[in-house]
Amino acid sequence: QSALAQPASVSGSPGQSLTISCTGTSSDIGRYNDVSWYQQHPGKAPQLVIYDIRDRPSGVSDRFSGSKSGDTASLTISGLQAEDEADYYCCSYTSDSTWVFGGGTKVTVL
Amino acid sequence: QLVESGGGLMQPGGSLTLACAASGLSIRNSYMSWFRQPPGKGLEWVSVLYSGGIAHYADSVKGRFFISRDKSNNTLYLQMNGLRAEDTAVYFCAKGGARNSWTPWGQGALVTVSS
Numbered sequence: 001q002s003a004l005a006q007p008a009s010v011s012g013s014p015g016q017s018l019t020i021s022c023t024g025t026s027s028d029i030g031r032y033n034d035v036s037w038y039q040q041h042p043g044k045a046p047q048l049v050i051y052d053i054r055d056r057p058s059g060v061s062d063r064f065s066g067s068k069s070g071d072t073a074s075l076t077i078s079g080l081q082a083e084d085e086a087d088y089y090c091c092s093y094t095s096d097s098t099w100v101f102g103g104g105t106k107v108t109v110l
Numbered sequence: 111q112l113v114e115s116g117g118g119l120m121q122p123g124g125s126l127t128l129a130c131a132a133s134g135l136s137i138r139n140s141y142m143s144w145f146r147q148p149p150g151k152g153l154e155w156v157s158v159l160y161s162g163g164i165a166h167y168a169d170s171v172k173g174r175f176f177i178s179r180d181k182s183n184n185t186l187y188l189q190m191n192g193l194r195a196e197d198t199a200v201y202f203c204a205k206g207g208a209r210n211s212w213t214p215w216g217q218g219a220l221v222t223v224s225s
Binding site for chain 1: 143152153154155158166168202204207208209210211212213214215216217218
């Protein structure tokens with residue numbers, strides 16, 4: 001199972017919005033709504049920010065939103081804040097009963 | 111929370127067992143997974159164990175790693191055999207949530223395979 005494709009880095013100024021894309025195949029993102037996104041600060045464990053394409057766990061800011069079209073999922077961060085600077089990973093369940101991650105996107109707040 | 115333990119420096123070909131102790135949550139009726147993250151690289155799913163006992167593994171560890179659980183002490187394990195340099199990573203455990211998502215995660219345990 002090949003990794004999902006994410007941009008290596010994206011950046012934005014405080015208050016702006018940015019979107020991270022995550023492209024898979026018809027065996028993962030294109031087949032299932034079981035797409036989740038994780039935020040990881042340096043040296044820390046990943047934290048779930050989006051599941052089921054667009055749902056937020058309790059406690060996660062509504063500045064985080066998700067969507068999907070075909071084989072591509074997206075995470076949008078609105079009203080960018082300094083604390084949003086982190087690595088972000090998309091993840092999808094697959095037809096092999098496994099999970100596949102994207103390579104990760106480093107978000108920089110300018 | 112979940113707390114991993116058992117990491118360390120191992121020689122190629124060696125064996126090691128990681129533990130993931132759960133507190134404040136029960137793994138008895140949950141599905142649980144192990145993940146890993148090589149230094150400076152991205153996340154990789156390693157293995158899942160369902161409450162009924164069915165397990166699945168990533169191709170990179172199939173036949174070498176084995177996942178298990180002890181319901182009596184609320185702990186998940188990962189037995190790693192035939193360790194290779196490319197198994198060097200921080201290993202995380204996580205509890206399965208809604209729609210095949212993972213939360214919470216443990217803090218991770220570093221496994222280094224080197225001669």
